[in-house]
Amino acid sequence: MISYIIRRLLGIAVTIIFLSLGTFALSRTVPGGPWMKNAEIPMSDKEVAAFKEKYGLDKPFFVQYGIWFWNAIRLDFGRPFTAPELTVTQLIFKQLPYSITIGGLAACLAIFIGVILGMIGAARSNSTLDNVIVSYSVVVGTIPSFVLGFLLAYFLAAKLHWLPAGGWGGPRNWVLPVIAYGIPYTGGVALWTRQCLLEAMTSDYVRTAYAKGVKERMVMAKHVLRNALIPMITSFLPMFPGMMTGSIFIERVFGLPGLGQYFVQSSSNRDYPLVLGITMFWAILIALTYLLTDILYGVIDPRVRLTEKRS
């Protein structure tokens, strides 16, 4: 198991290096640069040259990458051009708690509601209730979170004054953004849960369990759920890093701090250190989540566990 984890971590490292090289190259290939931020008052050639020299942008590509890489492995991602008062790392960790709170809660909400709906749908498959759940899932999955966000803010906050329309206060402020962010994901979760359960319910081994006299409730608990859980974990766990790194839409609609807007702005500002820093952070988070998913997978599924032991 330990050797497996070490091997996987090495693999992740290689992936991250290639990703950084790609991101580094792409960000610099995109036309324009951080010195073109204000189009109305363009910097003079001299100022541009000074800017480039200051940040080492005049050096050859691989030298630039080499310097960045050397600093990056010591977790120094430099300072954002647009907010030089903080380092990139400080900025990420300053914004992260907001994004983790909203995104994490939204992912939990999506999985909680989605799994319950999926279970009901599977238990009553092809009934009217099931059709309603499937239709709901399809519709809800197509609603963008900012549209839902505006609607919620308009009705529940502006009209009815039940909840604050935005800002970062206490848990009351979180309710609307979490709902707006989480609900569109409930559809996919519900459909996948329903699908996994139905597949397990119609499998041969479940028929065997019934044939040997096991009661329905026990068949569900011991045979169906455990098998259905394998594909469910594989798809639901990676939702967390995706949602926890924030959504610019949710942050904008509800006036929240968070990482999402920095990610989008950094690339339109050609803020090279910030683009790379956030990309690396995100990539590592996603890679580690997949590693965790695979380890969990092995715990649940003996077939995976044993193949690993033998190799």
Next chain:
Amino acid sequence: MTPLLDVQQVEVAFYTKDGVVRAVNGISYTLEKGDTLGIVGESGSGKSVSLLAMLGLIPTPPGKIMGGKILYEGKDLLQLKRDQWSGIRGKQIAMIFQDPMTSLNPVMTIGNQIDEATIVNLGLTSKQARQRTVEVLTQVGIPRAAERCNDFPHQFSGGMRQRVMIAMGISCNPQLLIADEPTTALDVTIQAQIIELVKRLQKQMGMTVIWVTHDLGVVARLTKKIIVMYGGSIMESGPIKPIYARPKHPYTIGLLASVPGATINRSDELHYIGGNPPDMIRLPAGCAFAPRCAYQTEQCLREKPGLIEVGKDHTAACWNLKTVEQNPVLAKSESRRAAGSQRG
């Protein structure tokens, strides 16, 4: 004496998007305690479905029991509600399925899977259950049974998994064991082992066995009585010896002729029955086999024949038994051409 099993006019249909699949169309037979019955037929002939109905394992919907009775010791199994099966499934009637690869739960040890049966049906404690599990695993010939209880299904070969399925089936000493094509997915050498194993267990435990197969060689080794099914109906039934020696129904004749011998003369063409199995949604009004039959008459297409007594306990469902009797070669040699000309 009432028979152990009395199947009367069972009809099962499946409601699919394309139409109603008439899988089983009024089959009847009886089975005495201790007997062995072979049910033979090609895939889609309704043989498995009729047995799944016996354990209430037809998925409803889309499946539906359209009529009939299955009396087990006088009790109609088709009338049982969802929660009335305890004490019957697994305890009285056990079933072994076709595909041992998918019929065992991949995430449970086989020990736990067999324990489950005896815990549920016999009320054993988990310790007693494990003891019983080791006992039955040894009985079906799994070496180091106690150790192997902790293994998962994927750690067993196909033949070994089928042994595990059999061990699970016999763990509660059932009266009736239904084997639904248990050897189909296995190598020929393993097939023989499994057949011998079931034969031995049957003798030791005095079980009644229903063995479903499309392999005529298998039933010949196992059973005294067979039922030949086609298109959801019984075509011929009776003791195995007369049926093999002098089959009466054109379908049985064709089926037996289609069995290749172990030694084949390369120049010999393999025999087959021309045409295709019936579309179970649009079954012919008359005899299901009529479209492929060399003896087909107008009556065959119009009216479904009933089972006619042709010998001791031997029945066949055919309008033209006399013609077939007089010219049995036709069924072998002409069936292909008849079907061929029809297609053209």
